[in-house]
Every structure is written in structure tokens, then in C-alpha cells.
Amino acid sequence: FIKKLGTMTAAVSVAALMVAGAADAKNFKIAVGDSAGSAQEALGLAFVKALEEKSGGAHTATLFLNGQLGSEQDTVNEAAIGTLDMSLLAINNITPFSPSVGVFTLPYVILSLEDAEKLTQGPIGQELVENTIRDAGVRIIGWTYTGFRRLTNSKKPVSSVADLQDLIIRVPKNEIMIETYKSWGISPTPMAWSETFTGLQTKVVDGQDNPYLTINAMKFYEVQNHVTNLRYIFSIEPLIVSESVFQGLSEEDQKIILEAGQEATQISAQFLRDSEAAIKEELTEKGMAIIDPENDEAEFIELATGAVWPQFYESIGGVEKLNTVLEAIGREPV
Numbered sequence: 001f002i003k004k005l006g007t008m009t010a011a012v013s014v015a016a017l018m019v020a021g022a023a024d025a026k027n028f029k030i031a032v033g034d035s036a037g038s039a040q041e042a043l044g045l046a047f048v049k050a051l052e053e054k055s056g057g058a059h060t061a062t063l064f065l066n067g068q069l070g071s072e073q074d075t076v077n078e079a080a081i082g083t084l085d086m087s088l089l090a091i092n093n094i095t096p097f098s099p100s101v102g103v104f105t106l107p108y109v110i111l112s113l114e115d116a117e118k119l120t121q122g123p124i125g126q127e128l129v130e131n132t133i134r135d136a137g138v139r140i141i142g143w144t145y146t147g148f149r150r151l152t153n154s155k156k157p158v159s160s161v162a163d164l165q166d167l168i169i170r171v172p173k174n175e176i177m178i179e180t181y182k183s184w185g186i187s188p189t190p191m192a193w194s195e196t197f198t199g200l201q202t203k204v205v206d207g208q209d210n211p212y213l214t215i216n217a218m219k220f221y222e223v224q225n226h227v228t229n230l231r232y233i234f235s236i237e238p239l240i241v242s243e244s245v246f247q248g249l250s251e252e253d254q255k256i257i258l259e260a261g262q263e264a265t266q267i268s269a270q271f272l273r274d275s276e277a278a279i280k281e282e283l284t285e286k287g288m289a290i291i292d293p294e295n296d297e298a299e300f301i302e303l304a305t306g307a308v309w310p311q312f313y314e315s316i317g318g319v320e321k322l323n324t325v326l327e328a329i330g331r332e333p334v
């Protein structure tokens with residue numbers, strides 16, 4: 001009997017070891033708001049590659065593109081409760097859960113890719129990572145840089161605030177963006193990202209804004225024909241990991257994930273630098289007319305910064321927070 005028990009114990013421990021081995025090998029699920037060819041996908045693929053390399057092939061991750069796992073805002077909730085491992089989404093869709101992140105969505109604060117890199121990878125970015133863990137239960141581990149959000153519509157060329165007045169524009173469910181359009185005199189239509197293509201196609205809305213890379217990857221040229229080169233928001237699209245999933249990992253795996261996120265961030269910046277001009281060209285070839293706003297966007301800038309910034313000082317952590325951001329990118333404080 002004792003011998004039999006011994007054999008059984010050995011069998012149990014081999015099985016236990018096998019289970020432990022299998023449990024240690026991770027295949028993280030990553031929700032991705034955008035489709036193939038997007039900046040989000042580029043960062044996601046770079047992250048998967050770095051994760052596999054750094055873990056010696058032990059871990060991998062799978063991208064679920066095109067909002068398959070739900071709207072971008074829903075994925076924040078899912079990650080917060082730990083039913084989803086990771087998500088790649090526009091920062092404006094995190095702001096409702098962690099308002100201080102809104103400092104990166106305030107109109108005309110970030111004026112270049114270099115500004116975006118400096119802010120996200122410096123102490124301000126680190127502070128927002130911590131705030132997001134505290135407020136939303138998700139940890140930002142990488143940053144996708146997608147370029148300025150350009151206004152598209154299916155009706156007419158828009159170069160001035162006056163041209164906007166009879167258009168129905170979709171915006172994310174984000175107060176700062178809603179107030180920005182209000183400062184330009186129109187009441188926009190908040191709509192989840194996952195519903196936007198259909199909204200444009202069925203003409204529930206006339207237009208929306210997103211970067212060239214996103215407009216192209218999402219095939220918006222099939223349902224939109226005018227682009228206005230606004231620069232009111234430089235789109236930053238973080239890779240987030242559920243904090244509860246992250247805390248469940250070994251210290252070594254946490255380190256691997258953080259490093260893979262950093263590596264993917266560098267690749268994302270390069271992806272934008274390498275592809276934006278060609279993608280803009282491609283959009284023209286696909287029939288989109290691209291125009292610049294009149295007077296260097298002066299009226300858009302004046303209305304938005306004047307009306308919108310002060311409304312959000314409190315939620316971003318005070319006017320001094322905005323000033324820290326402005327100073328970090330070499331601009332005059334307010």
C-alpha cells in the first residue's frame with residue numbers, strides 16, 4: 001500500500017508540475033480598438049515580438065483587432081476587473097476613468113510627436129501611469145503615437161469654424177472633446193469608437209476626427225471624402241494591462257512586460273515617422289480631398305484654448321499641472 005501511495009504521490013506531483021508549467025506560459029489577450037494596418041496594431045505586434053523574445057518564448061500575446069472585444073471604454077472596465085489582460089486604445093477613452101489623463105487631450109497642448117514622446121516618457125507620463133492605476137485599475141505599459149486627429153466629413157470642404165456649423169460630428173465619449181466642439185459652436189454626437197464606421201456609413205453622423213493612420217486603417221475613405229488638417233489633439237494610444245493581472249505575475253515577468261512595452265513604444269514612434277507622409281498621400285489617391293484650416297487654424301486655436309482649458313483645470317489636477325506640461329515642452333505657462 002505504501003509503495004502504491006508513493007507512486008500515486010509521484011504521479012500527482014508530476015501532474016502538478018505540468019499544470020504549473022502550463023499555467024506559467026502565458027498567452028495574454030490584447031483588445032485592440034483599431035484594425036489591421038493601424039498604429040495600434042504596429043505597437044501591438046512589436047509588443048508581442050518583444051514579449052516572446054524577452055521571455056525566451058515562454059509567453060506570447062494575441063491581438064483581437066477592430067473592437068472585437070468591445071468598445072474601447074468597455075475594455076477599460078474589463079481590464080479593471082481582471083477579465084481582460086490588456087487593451088490598446090486612444091487615451092481619450094481612458095480619461096473618463098482617470099480624469100488627470102485629460103491633460104494629454106486638452107486641445108492644442110501637444111504640438112508634435114516630439115512633445116508627445118517627451119511628455120509620455122518623462123516624469124509627467126510616469127505620474128499619469130500611477131494615477132491611472134489608482135483611479136482605473138489599469139497600468140499603462142506602452143504608448144502608441146498616431147499623429148494629429150484630422151477632421152473628416154462626407155459633405156464639404158471645411159477650412160473655418162463657420163464651415164463646421166451645419167455638420168453633425170461624432171466625438172468619443174470624452175468631455176474635453178465635446179466641449180472643444182462646443183467652443184467651435186456645434187454640439188457634437190458622442191459615440192463609441194466601435195460604432196463609428198457604421199454611424200458614418202448610415203449617415204447618422206457626417207464626420208469625425210482621427211489621425212491619417214487611423215482614417216486609412218479603418219477605411220473611412222469609403223464613407224468620407226474631405227479631410228481638414230486640424231491639429232487640436234495629438235493622438236496618444238496607450239497599451240494598458242489589468243493591474244490585477246500584472247500583480248499576479250512574478251517579478252521577473254513584470255519586468256519583461258514593462259521592458260517589452262518600452263521597446264514597442266520606441267517602435268511606434270518610428271512607425272509614425274516612417275509611414276505618416278505616405279499614408280496621407282494614399283488617402284488622396286483614394287479620393288479624399290485634404291485641406292488646411294484657414295489662417296493657420298488661428299480661430300480654432302483661440303476658441304478652444306480660451307474656452308476649454310479653464311473648464312478642465314480642476315479635473316487635470318490644477319492649472320499648475322497644465323503649466324508643468326507646457327514648461328516640459330518649452331512653452332509659456334498660462
Ligand code: MLT
Binds near residue numbers: 072090193
Ligand atoms: C476614438 O476616436 O474613439 C479613438 O481615437 C479611436 C482609436 O482608438 O483610434
